[in-house]
Amino acid sequence: MGLYSPHLEAYQPNMRRTSSFLLILFAIALAVGCAQTNFDVTGKPAAAWPTITPTRIAVIATRPSDGPRATSSPPIPSPGGHPNTLPRLVPTITLAPLVIHEAPLQFWTNPNDINGLLYDGQYLWAATRGGVVRWQTGSGESRVFTLNDGLMSLATQGLAQDGEGHIWVGYVDHPAWSEYDGEKWISYEPREKAVASKYRAMLTAMNLDPRLWSKREGGEQIWLPTFDGRVAAYDGNKWSIYGQQEGVTQNVWMVCVTVGGRVWAVGERISTAKEGDKRWKSYSLPGEAPEDSETTDLAVDGQGRAWLTFTSHHPQSVGVGCLDPETNRWTAYTHALNPAIPRQIYDVEIAQDGTIWLCGDEGVAFCRPGTSWEHLSWGISVQALARDEQEHLWVGSAHGIWFAAANGKDLRGPWLVPASIPSNEVSSLARDSQGTLWIGSPRGLSYATTSGATGIALDKHVLCLASRTGGEVWVGASDGLYKAQDHGSLQRVLAQPVTRMAFDAYGTLWICTPDGQIGPLSDSGWRPKARLAESALPVHDMLILADGSVWLGTANGLGMLSPEGSFAWADPEERFLKEDTRALALGPDGTLWIGTTNGLARRSPTGGLVRLTSTGTKGGLRSPEIRDLYMASDGTLWIATSRGISLRTPETDWFYFDLPGVKAIYPESPEVLWAGTQGGLYRLRRELFIAAS
DSSP states (O other), X not given: OOOOBTTBOOOOOOOOSOOOHHHXXXXXXXXXXXXXXXXXXXXXXXXXXXXOOOOOOOOOOOOTXXXXXXXXXXXXXXOSSOGGGOOOOOOOOOOOOOXXXXXXXXXXXXXXXXXXXXXXXXXXXXXXXXXXXXXXXXXXXXXXEOGGGTOSOSOEXXXXXXXXXXXXXXXXXXXXXXXXXXXXEEEESSHHHHHHHSHHHHHTOSBXXXXXXXXXTTOOOXXXXXXXXXXXXXXXXXXXXXXXXXXXXXXXXXXXXXXXXXXXXESSSEEEEETTOSOOEEEOOOXXXXXXXXXXXXXXXXXXXXXXXXXXXXXXXEEEEEEETTTTXXXXXXXXXXXXXXXXXXXXXXXXXXXXXXXXXXXXXXXXTTSOOEEEEOSSOEEEEEEOTTOOEEEEETTEEEEEOTTSXXXXXXXXXXXXXXXXXXXEEXXXXXXXXXXXXXXXXXXXXXXXXXXXXXXXXXXXXXXXXXXXXXXXETTEEEEEOGGGOEEEEESSOOOEEEEOXXXXXXXXXXXXXXXXXXXXXXXXXEEOOGGGOSEEEEEEOTTSOEEEEETTEEEEEOTTSOEEESOTTOGGGGSOEEEEEEOTTSOEEEEETTEEEEEOTTSOEEEEOTTTTTTOSOOSOEEEEEEOTTSOEEEEESSEEXXXXXXXXXXXXXXXXXXXXXXXXXXXXXXXXXXXXXXXXXXXXXXXX
């Protein structure tokens, strides 16, 4: 992440992207056999280079609740040759076991998916969705900082170093910032409290990250994105807030300030203003960017031009766009027109000499002033870049830390931390009759047996999981429908993508495809019973009633498919039922529970609707943004919200446990709950939950 300044050179990347799971496999192949060489292309003696021998994710029975600490993995013998000449391999991944004990809270993360790097002169710091990793660049020893060390969430993003040398980190799913003072982590919530408390230290910072804060050299204002997506500025005495009323784009997550005092804010669009201006000007993304494009990073060059990078599933998508505020024109650079540009780009940095660096699939591209783009093909997905005093390149990838000479040659690595799960974004969970836990994520499907053995069953985007009474688990993925087998294997049943699944009262599986086709799966195959209109898509959840009617939670509200196959919206006069409906659950008495992005409600079998609020539940309902619902057989309702997990007993008592970023819940028993978050996998015992009062 780079913002040009005579005093600033490198910034860290924002990781709003999805990386290729196959690249993870390839990176692990390098961990098993990675070329090494003693030849130093910079002319320095080999002894001056750091020890970065490849390490493997070892099968070590660590205590998951403590997190990995001070590890130094054993070296793996490597064949000769240069990494760029290695054949492409698809090895078997070895994960650390998932060891379960009776602690009230356990969690498992993968601290090897790097989304930001910072070199502080002694240590290399890595922001990941599995905590913060501090690497000793000489020895390769690491320490992982987690919740046990004072972090507010495991899903970290953004790294900065203030004028006192303290390290700062932000979060994907929490409004706080945390500061490491050399001994301990101190958290500030909201983040504005940190700015007011540490104003002078932030104003004199040299290693900045615009996902946290930005400032102009010689200026007196600290600029930052607020957690609710606006822009804030603090001058040491007062705050100025800029939002939609001032012309700022929605959902701002990064703010940059140039040497000349121009402020850039990135959200759904890109907005800019000069320091002191009340009105902002917003720009649409470049016309070449397809609808599914996601902005991943921003840097500003010495001419004040904004460089934005993108990822997209579209094969001809724009990789990077340059916006000139003087001419109001975009210049787009794509892989299709220039093969040196990566197809997917996660990070852009602009060095002090004006060189532009792009981090993406297969390696990096760079362009020195007045020259054409060049590409360094490393065969790994590069997500972050940092430099040390000798200008050596430290590379953060989807699978560990790598190292290269200043000119990009002699790539070495990776460094890895033992991990039990391959992806931290756990979006779905299920358990089969053998006790095997199935863990779905955008990067694939993994599993953990009752003995703690772990493995990967699928390398495709898992869209949903469903378990039948008796423990049969089905997997809906981007490339089809699968039935889980013993020993972590899968049987593919359909080749069509499946976004949602549900079982009816007779145990028949119903499936829904991305284009809205819905129907039951039988021994003779799958025949859609109906196809939803565009207005009813996407479908977020699905329930099948005993009479054959299908309740659907959609982006535009609650709908119902009759047993005959006709669709209708539920009670068009009820405004609440038009909210984005994310989760549904059916109680033993036939009550329908409805979770939306703006509240929770229960609908009686006769049609009466009652809304529940945080106030009405005495704080038991942690947030109106509902993400998942699970109805236990005894009538206990488990509720995943944006702030944490709520529990409603059949006696209408409320309990809660705050857990940021929770996306999926699955009760193992009345006393044990599994939770998937943006920062890993959790196992919680009921005793942790606090009674609402």
